[in-house]
Amino acid sequence: DAPVLVIGLGRFGAATAGQLDRLGREVLVVDDSAALVQKWAERVTHAVQADARSIDALRQIGAQDFSVAVCAVGSSVEASVLITANLVDLGIPQIWAKAISQSHGKILERIGANHVIYPEAEAGERTAHLVSGRMLDFIEFDDDFALVKMYPPKPIRGKSLTDSGVRTKHRITVVGVKSPGRPFTYATADTVISNHDLIIASGTEGDLERFAALGT
């Protein structure tokens, strides 16, 4: 519930600030572009113009009082590293920073960013799973646990989950079902999947890819 400091109103920073605001959090956004600050003045708790590479400028706006900060300045490695170093020197306990490459991210971690985000790389990896055409969404939570929203493969349609052997044969758990016009419902052993449904399925990445390809 603590207020969040967001530096940089590019696409990623703007989306972060906007969503925080929608979640009811207080947000102070900082950008060195007066035009952007002006545009955001009414949308969040506070919008301030400053060059975040200057630690004094950050102190003047009270940055040291924040417990969470997001450095959303990506395209200049130098600027993002300087800004992140300032946030560390100001003693902010939780620092999130955007990186545009693995090596950029490693530098940010070394200088004290607790969490590094790679928006384009993560989206690219997700998209690669989706272009096979069968999955509508994909996320990997852990090395051995991924979740997929997909059309049910032919072999499991029109039967209960137990009868189609989803878990016993394919090592997949159908978590839930989304039938058209009805809200999401959790699946049970007797749930029958039709070809109008979307399913949310979990398993390892490999098992999910094979499952999605069944019957093709």
Added chain:
Amino acid sequence: DAPVLVIGLGRFGAATAGQLDRLGREVLVVDDSAALVQKWAERVTHAVQADARSIDALRQIGAQDFSVAVCAVGSSVEASVLITANLVDLGIPQIWAKAISQSHGKILERIGANHVIYPEAEAGERTAHLVSGRMLDFIEFDDDFALVKMYPPKPIRGKSLTDSGVRTKHRITVVGVKSPGRPFTYATADTVISNHDLIIASGTEGDLERFAALGT
């Protein structure tokens, strides 16, 4: 299993092409920068230099034979629209395109992109959920179904899931548990969560936010 055409080797395009290659898919990457094409020549099936705004250049490299294409040229709305229009005119059935704003994305949809991706916006929305400090990952699959990897809130630790009333009181389903040094395991009614575990929980966005804040 059809080969994929990826246009643009920026961060998003490169991540998509790289992951497709890792998934064993054939990838043809196109970029108008000779340096980038050179760098990718050994990493994917084929890398070709071309200005994708020219439909003839695309025909010369056989773009019309692809059933899936990804336009990963984001920063110039004009270029991305021209390239996407070419992909549509070439009759490619599945076109994914990166957009840098809602209005950009709407234009791409109108001219025929089947799927529009907003990498920075999606990452920003996810990050906003994560900066509350309690969630380690978050994804919204549907209006009423989201999934979170998180530390278990105090009130549910040291008890079975049934005893802590996770579903009856909080409308949350604990899908699985990740204990340190052990693989992910699916949760059952008798699973007891300790404070060393990470849990993967599902529910609505609102219920998950409240659940994550329990005991704080």
